[in-house]
Amino acid sequence: MKRDAYELLSSTANVEAQNAFEDAVYGLAAHRQSAVQSLQVALAADPHHVAAHVLRGFANVIQARAELAAPAAAALCDAQAAIAHRSGGTCDERVLLDALKAAVEGSFSKAAVLLDDGFADRPATFLPFKISHALRFMLGDAAGMLAASTRVVERLDQTTPAAGFLLGCHAFALEEHGLYDEALLAGERAIALQPDDSWGLHAVSHVFEMRGQTNEGIEWLENSRKAWSRCNNFSFHMAWHLGLLHLERGDHERVLRIYDEEVRPQQTDDFRDMANAVSLLWRLNQTGVNVGSRWCDLAEIALRRRTDATLIFAALHNLAVLVAIGERAGAAELLAQIEEKAAGSGDQARVAAEIGVPMASVLSGVGAPADRRMLEHMVAVLPMIGGSNAQRDFFVLALAKAAGNWGDIVGVSRIRRVRQNLKAEDRLINSIELSTNLKLSA
The missing domain is CATH 1.25.40 (Serine Threonine Protein Phosphatase 5, Tetratricopeptide repeat)
Known part of the structure; x- marks a missing residue:
């Protein structure tokens, strides 16, 4: 041994x-x-x-x-x-x-x-x-990630083969807590030790995105393309970050090219690939961009997955596709599956009960938080869905959009303030609040 x-x-x-x-x-x-x-x-x-x-x-x-x-x-x-x-x-x-x-x-x-x-x-x-x-x-569980990575860093021998990869994970955990200066330093150190550490590259790209440093983020991803383009489907996710940065620039044609060539070059049904595609198309739609038939291959997969609530994060993204294409029957069936999941046991049953069911109702347009307290609760427990702050921002924006549709300008403002704790102001949240104000003044 x-x-x-x-x-x-x-x-x-x-x-x-x-x-x-x-x-x-x-x-x-x-x-x-x-x-x-x-x-x-x-x-x-x-x-x-x-x-x-x-x-x-x-x-x-x-x-x-x-x-x-x-x-x-x-x-x-x-x-x-x-x-x-x-x-x-x-x-x-x-x-x-x-x-x-x-x-x-x-x-x-x-x-x-x-x-x-x-x-x-x-x-x-x-x-x-x-x-x-x-x-x-x-x-x-960002707190659990940071606690574990902190224990590692405290005892890390930086000459070991895994040192760079371990530091990359620590950088990501720091970023998820909004500790951006520390995350940037850890991520840069990770990559210096291990140039193949795409997770560390990823953590640094998150820092630029959440700070609103669009130009710096694009430059970082383009300069590190040789490393992350060799990845498995994680390269699709890195391209998704690049697409988000160009979307903030308002370069919609560039975003569509990135989507076609790098975010969705293959019609995979991996839930992570689906999440990239769904959230980027949804943002483009909210920006007023015609995405053509790009929902179609996602719709085929979402329809196949309408009875699968294994992971609530994945199920909610599939639900968003069905809603986007107007597939009411499929959306209702998936909503029922999430409700059934909530009645079961295990980690994902708790996720379904706490946030999955109410968020599914919001995405489906069949329900809204009963009062401000419910809205506050949904915002507070949103991390249970899983993924990163950047990935969950899709749900934050969808919740803000729904609150705006209900004419709840106070709710939109509250969501915006909570979001500001992690992410700089951007075009989408500004447009959601503006459109809500216009509806109320009409």
């Missing part, structure tokens, strides 16, 4: 398997398409590689699609069989396995706690930290 290059204690004795697994972990860190192939090589060389089975399980879980629940459960069974074959494996492998079991059972929060606690003496062990970071990101 020995620790690999990323500090994980492994029970495998197969050098080929371990080298391939380390390649897979690097691919995960750098958002490279090669990660999947490397994982397959590791398992082919050692079918009892516990951590490889666990990583395969998490890869299915984190995609948050109903049809991947069975493959995730199968990976859990394979990991359990592998650890039994290895007479209980290592302490690290046992923690990873327990966390996967919790995630498969629907509790991302429990899985993240198990990973954090299980590696409390070695918080900079990359794989468990990165998985916990991803789970907390999906939960909207």
Whole structure:
């Protein structure tokens, strides 16, 4: 038993398997398409590689699609069989396995706690930290992300292979708390240590966007294009940020080109790719831009997903598509699925009950917060939806737009003030407040 290059204690004795697994972990860190192939090589060389089975399980879980629940459960069974074959494996492998079991059972929060606690003496062990970071990101748990990354930074050996990737995660957690100066420094340090750290590049791009530094953000993304364009579908998300910055400039033709060539070059149904596309098209529509038939491929996917409320973040984006194309029956069916989810148990059931159902009603146009207290509550619990502040800004803007449609200028102003705590003034929030004032004065 020995620790690999990323500090994980492994029970495998197969050098080929371990080298391939380390390649897979690097691919995960750098958002490279090669990660999947490397994982397959590791398992082919050692079918009892516990951590490889666990990583395969998490890869299915984190995609948050109903049809991947069975493959995730199968990976859990394979990991359990592998650890039994290895007479209980290592302490690290046992923690990873327990966390996967919790995630498969629907509790991302429990899985993240198990990973954090299980590696409390070695918080900079990359794989468990990165998985916990991803789970907390999906939960909207910025406080948990920052607490974990702070523990890492306090004990980080910056000569280790994962140092840059770990600092990139810390930069992102700082940014999500509005600590922009600290985030910028951490992100720049991360990239200096590890030029392939696209998550660190991403964190810095968030800083520029949230500060309203449009020109600086565009320059940053264009200058780092060589790094992020080599990513898997994460490159679509980086292009989404670039599109948002050009949208703030008012360069609509450029935004549409970025959408077609870089945000939506493939008709994938990954919920992250859908979120990029949906929120950018919605913003373009609100700006008065004719997006042509670009909703069509999204509509096909949203219709297929109208019975899937596995992840409320994803379901709400699909709902927005159905509303945009006027698919009332599909929207009603998905709203019913979110309501059914809210009656269940687990992390996402709580999300559905607290914010999913009321936000779905707002997006569908079938309901509004009963009073100011309900509106305040929705704004307060919005982080539960998951994702980043930049991604959730779509829901903030949609809520402000709906409040404006109801003639609630006080509500719009309140949402604007809350938003100002994280994001600089921009065209969309200004136009929403202006249009509300015009309606009231007409």
